[in-house]
Amino acid sequence: MSRQINWPELLAALSIGALGAFMVLKGSELSLGSLKRMGPGYMPVAIGVALIGFSAGLVIESGFAARRPFPFSWRPVLAVSASMLFFAAAARPLGLIPATLGVVVLAAIADAPFRPLRAALAGLVIAALGYLIFVLGLRISLNPFWW
């Protein structure tokens, strides 16, 4: 029986191992201490070793994993990422309402028929409600606009 490599599963398993290796390397720069009196580096190294162990197990398991169809599209990923990054960058300098408008419109691109006008309208409604609830109601310190 020939067995093909299950790339997604294998890569996931390997990246867990890479994280483990990273923790061992970085952790060993801190003082390790002893079992009796553990230093700040003890736990990171121990966890890193455990991650490497699990990674090895998962690599073996990936050879047996059921191959499933793998639906993926970049559009939602990019749109949602852009939307959240926009909020992260714009909330302080531009204010809550422009930031919210941006979040909603950029997020709306993720879903196939993109209707800019409808998205902008929804954005304005959500921004107004958000201002009422979070700034006036809960007193989060954010200006509605940049002035």
Place this chain on the structure above:
Amino acid sequence: MLDSLLQGFSAALSLDALMFCFIGVTVGTFVGVLPGLGALTAISMLLPLTYYLDPMVGLIMLAGIFYGAQYGSSTAAILLNIPGTATAAITCLDGYPMARNGRAGVALFMTSIASFAGGVFAICALMLFTPALSQLALSFNSAEYFAAMFLGLIAASTLGVGSPLKGLAMVVLGLALAIPGTDINSGQMRFTFGYFEMAEGFQLVAIAMGLFGVSEILTMLIRRERPKVLAKHITYRSMLPTRDDWSRFSWPAARGAVIGSIIGALPGSGPSMATFVSYAVERRAAKDPSRFGKGAVEGIVAPESANNASVQAAFIPTLSLGVPGDAVMAILLGALMIHGIIPGPEFIDQQPRLFWGLVASFWIGNIALLVLNVPLIGLWIRLLSVPYRILYPTMLFLICIGVYSVRGNGFDVGVTLAFGLIGMVMNMLNYPTAPVLLGFILGPLIEEHFKRALLVSRGDLAIFVERPISAGLLTCAALMLALSIWQALSARRKRLARETAAGTERTESN
């Protein structure tokens, strides 16, 4: 106890507490009704609110979402054959056939009453056993705590569906995520990479919203799953059960409540498992098991009673030992820790108002839910027709502002996005996300108890097996581990055998 409960009621009946209890159960019903939005997502999204609230009020609200969702989740199961949240999957089996037989109203009514019955039973159990268990836990020291938390982590990662190896690896990943920040013992910074924002480590809110909020949105958008809506008008008259329905109510509801309470109180086994077990028990107990799957009242009453009971009972270990059994409990524990309260055996004595106020709010919340789900059911059915294209940008906005508001910092929003993308990949590859959060929240506690136990024993690991309770808990964990490995291996053998058989068939037909 009656005295304390009365005090609890006076705290829970304050205007603030009452209002947020109501908000909690309403949001809970809302996310329960809507397929694709679960209690865990909603609780993560409302977690930042608790920073602004009194700890008791915040906890009342978050808890309300959890049990409110159990009431709401049966609505979509009955009307659409889609579980509103995972815990109502079993309710589809007999609820949808009932709706097809024109008995949707009865089914909706019976599931609400059953949820209430299960809840009431489990709250009584909570009032009796939580103080008792805390008394017992007073003799615990760090070795026992370490063992109890260890058992909790093993249970949470191996009892889920799918590969136990993935579950365990994700718990350890959660432990790893708890490392960055300031080391409690030495005060030294570790793994902050020069970002001053990382001095306190990853924010709980950012991880929870990323893994359960953003990743769910992304997964839904990629799969383009749009639950088809079939709104129906339900009249009150059609909700009235017949005498025969009532006669099939009491025993299944009672059995469901007992099973749910026991399973809920055990670590790692949440409401979903409670519904599976209670449905299986009903089938076994029934005189005519063939009725199941065709609209048997017992088949919806028992699981709905069980899932609400298990949700209420899950508070027993969380509040008496400070050991959460699942991810939702872990978030609630995290919400308390944000306010500097760490539940443990002294919790009830030190925070009587908080504990009894919460218990009282369960009574109030369950009664409010009965009102929300019986007379107002029409409202929720109409809500099933809110389109996803409105819903997800709103959720995304709530996530952004929620995370931002915690520290007034855009950095955390970026971290949330990163965890959202990681969570999306995990969903695709069947890596469970809940154990990550459990590991993250229990990580610092487990590290502290481990260090302290070894400090006491002067570095001798034997302390964990010399103390009987600790040894017992660790044995349980080992057994659970062995069992799950054995199960996974035998499942794989079966699947391989099936695939080989299918393969030979295919070659023969060619």
